[in-house]
Amino acid sequence: MNNSVPGLHTILLIEDNPGDARLIEEMIAEINQLPHADGVAFRLVWKPTLQAGLAALRQGDIHLILLDLSLPDSQGFETFRRTQEGAPGTPLILLTGQSDEKMAMAVVRAGAQDFLHKNGLTAFYLARAMRYAIERKSFAEEIKQLSQRILQVREEERSSLSQELHDGLGQSLLALKLQLQSRLAKLEKQTGVQIAGETSQIISYLDEILQEVRTISHNLSPIGLKGLGIAQAIWQLAQRFSHAQGPEIIAEVDALENFFPENWDINTYRIVEQALVNAVKHARASRIVIAVRPAGSGILVSVSDDGTGMDLAQLAAAKERKGLGLHIMKERGQIAGGVLQIVSEPGKGSLVQIEIPARV
Ligand SMILES: Nc1ncnc2c1ncn2[C@@H]1O[C@H](COP(=O)(O)OP(=O)(O)OP(=O)(O)O)[C@@H](O)[C@H]1O
Numbered sequence: 001m002n003n004s005v006p007g008l009h010t011i012l013l014i015e016d017n018p019g020d021a022r023l024i025e026e027m028i029a030e031i032n033q034l035p036h037a038d039g040v041a042f043r044l045v046w047k048p049t050l051q052a053g054l055a056a057l058r059q060g061d062i063h064l065i066l067l068d069l070s071l072p073d074s075q076g077f078e079t080f081r082r083t084q085e086g087a088p089g090t091p092l093i094l095l096t097g098q099s100d101e102k103m104a105m106a107v108v109r110a111g112a113q114d115f116l117h118k119n120g121l122t123a124f125y126l127a128r129a130m131r132y133a134i135e136r137k138s139f140a141e142e143i144k145q146l147s148q149r150i151l152q153v154r155e156e157e158r159s160s161l162s163q164e165l166h167d168g169l170g171q172s173l174l175a176l177k178l179q180l181q182s183r184l185a186k187l188e189k190q191t192g193v194q195i196a197g198e199t200s201q202i203i204s205y206l207d208e209i210l211q212e213v214r215t216i217s218h219n220l221s222p223i224g225l226k227g228l229g230i231a232q233a234i235w236q237l238a239q240r241f242s243h244a245q246g247p248e249i250i251a252e253v254d255a256l257e258n259f260f261p262e263n264w265d266i267n268t269y270r271i272v273e274q275a276l277v278n279a280v281k282h283a284r285a286s287r288i289v290i291a292v293r294p295a296g297s298g299i300l301v302s303v304s305d306d307g308t309g310m311d312l313a314q315l316a317a318a319k320e321r322k323g324l325g326l327h328i329m330k331e332r333g334q335i336a337g338g339v340l341q342i343v344s345e346p347g348k349g350s351l352v353q354i355e356i357p358a359r360v
């Protein structure tokens with residue numbers, strides 16, 4: 001639903017303290033009295049619990065969130081995580097007490113635009129922070145779209161490279177092998193000298209090269225090639241990672257080829273691939289389960305392991321990102337039009353799950 005009025009920005013305040021809420025309300029009224037070059041006025045919607053705040057976000061039309069982390073139904077980083085999950089594209093400013101600075105920094109590192117101390121806050125600073133946050137978020141969204149586009153372009157390039165290898169180099173090698181075999185047979189016939197035995201080594205080298213080209217081309221574009229459906233491709237992926245010394249990998253994959261429009265499948269496949277690589281590389285798991293199932297009118301794809309698990313809050317707040325895998329997974333989840341969830345706790349294994357609604 002979009003009830004947006006041009007020039008009016010709706011601010012959602014999620015804060016359980018009525019006194020603090022009243023103060024913010026008064027500041028917004030004060031801000032609206034001041035003349036501003038951009039002519040934008042603010043309207044405040046106040047919700048005292050996270051549940052009520054999330055419900056307001058689902059209604060749409062929120063331009064900025066002011067969030068208190070300590071709420072009756074949620075505390076700390078979890079409050080931020082759930083709010084951001086409810087509205088990933090909406091700028092968010094944290095309202096904190098003096099003592100929460102460390103947590104506030106962690107939340108800013110994890111994607112919030114700013115944090116403000118409630119004590120000593122003035123209408124002037126609130127107005128400035130809100131305007132900057134909206135600008136910064138729109139810039140961040142542009143970068144995000146660009147990075148999603150890069151992922152798409154990369155996939156398109158991989159796919160065309162895969163075809164070149166398969167149809168160009170692969171076919172030429174096959175033609176070379178067939179010609180060689182036929183010439184050798186002819187030569188044998190003409191001369192009566194048995195040469196097939198000596199040359200069989202060359203033919204088997206050629207077979208090996210051909211197989212390598214096929215494997216490279218398949219890995220570059222596991223779904224596009226030969227019209228393999230995602231179910232089949234994921235099943236093959238599981239086989240590829242299974243080996244005697246590694247964890248047991250179970251693939252419970254229903255045949256779902258027809259659920260997927262183009263692009264959804266390759267991105268979902270890559271999420272499974274990355275989650276599987278992570279589980280094998282980091283989790284020291286004994287069992288990894290990949291499941292692909294119909295869910296409602298869409299599908300649910302999950303990779304779970306019984307390994308070491310991870311501290312998601314700590315990873316999100318880390319000053320230096322360890323790797324790119326989890327980040328790219330989220331980007332791909334959005335491109336696939338789905339909702340990606342990562343559930344994990346130290347010592348309790350990990351679950352990466354994406355739910356994709358069917359194409360309408
Ligand atoms: N299934 C898992 N079990 C335990 N820890 C995990 C798991 N998946 C990820 N992690 C932890 O999260 C970190 C970040 O994962 P991510 O995939 O983003 O990066 P990476 O695997 O380290 O590097 P990259 O994916 O860029 O090669 C990992 O370094 C690891 O500590």
Ligand SMILES: [Mg+2]
Pocket residue numbers: 274277278323324325326
């Ligand atoms: Mg990784």
